[in-house]
Each structure stands twice: as C-alpha cells, then as structure tokens.
Amino acid sequence: MNKSTHYAKKGEVQRNWVLIDADGATLGRLATKAAMILRGKNKPQYTPNTDTGDFVVVINADKVQLTGVKADHKEYWRYSGWLGGLKKESFKEAMEKHPERVVEHAIKGMLPHTSLGRQQATKLKVYAGPEHPHAAQNPVKIDLEA
Template structure:
C-alpha cells in the first residue's frame, strides 16, 4: 500500500506575484477579506497555514473606499498609549480625511493572525491614495474583486 503524504510549502519554493487592487467604490470589509486571503496565500493550491506563502498586494484609490449602511457616521477607531487617560478616539470621517490608507491597513490587520507570521504577511500590503504607485517595475496583475 502506498502512503500519500501532505506537501507543505517551504519558504524558498513559494513563487510570489504582485497583485493590484483598485479600491474605488469597494466596501471596506469585503475588500479587506479578499486582501487578507491573498496575503495569507489562501488563493494558492499550496497554502500552508504556518508559512508565509502569500502574494504582494498593492491597493490604489484608498480614499474612495466605502462603508455599508450608516457605519460612516458611527464607526470610531480607538488606541491607547498605555498611560492613565491615554485613550484616543478618532471617527471614521476624520481618519479618512487625514490618512485614508491606514483605514484599509487597520481592517486587513484585524483579519490576519495575531502572530509574528501575521505581522510578516502585513508587510506585503502596500496601500496608496490615488492612482499612482511606485511598484510599476514589479508588473502587478490587476484583479477584479468579487462582488
């Protein structure tokens, strides 16, 4: 009897590609889930949960992302400095005015593992305001997101 073994992707044998995503008119949560799947490598057949086998993702037009329902009026981002009275709150609208790329990064960060592997996978995410990005030399493949 022949015993079949499971193949685990090793760090050096993973072929990484660059993916370009246009966030114009996309809903934030649905965009973030698909970005997180690409960063983790779940779209590849050789996906291994404990290794970094995902692709690089370039997101353009970060300022044109939308929220469903009336979340734009009620969503608040919190952070704490670690000191007494150090809780800071920022509304979604003011965060979009100041730094819209951080909104997408924050949403994707919440969908990745909270480990060193998740932090390493997040470094492959590049988010830009507007159409221009400095990764034209990598020839990113533009993909359409699922509705």
C-alpha cells in the same frame, strides 16, 4: 504510491504581485479578499504555518466606502497607557487625515495576530491615490466582484 501531503517550504514559494483598486469598494469585502491573498489561501500550495501569500498593492484607498450608517458611527481608538491617554477619531476624520491607515487596519485585523501574521502584513502596500511605485513588478489587477 506515496500519498503524503506536500507542505510548502520557505524558499520554494513563488510570489506574485496583485493590484486591487479600492475605488467604490466596500471596506470589509476588500479587506477579506486582500487578507486571503496575503495569506496565500487562494493558492493550491497553501500551508498554514508558512507564508505562501502574494504581495498586495491597494490603490485609491481614499475612495473606499462603508455600508449603512457605519460611516457615521465607526470609531478608531488607541490608548497610550497613561491617564487620559485614550484618543478617538471617527471614520470620516480618519479618512480625511490618512485613508491608507484605515484600509491597513481593516486588512491587518483579518490576518493572524502572530509573528507569521506580522510577516504577511509586510507584503501589503496601500496608497491613497491611483499612483503607486510598484509598476516595475507588473502587478496583476484583480476584480473584487469575482
């Protein structure tokens, strides 16, 4: 009897759509769940070097929360490479301007920093409000507490 390990190939992976409501959710816990689904680690045919994950739609990104005093102290920064080119903004400022980017940043930070991770990140769709244009794909709503 052949007991070899099955590795998922690129074309044989069936992709589902998952909907996550971020209303009142903790940012880090939401990000770990979403990253796990994007990578496909919740599926039995998970293969580390293949994109076996599902599409993830996150709604209500503007209602995500942090625990403790992190909302006051957390900063996002980027550097242009030029002298004086370091730009910083606090978590509160970032949430007012572009809450989608805050959630995307947290989730992408939990994906591999390789070409495979960038490919998996393209399956992430984040929206600030409750509306999203992916109703035709019938995304399955999942509970974060489970």
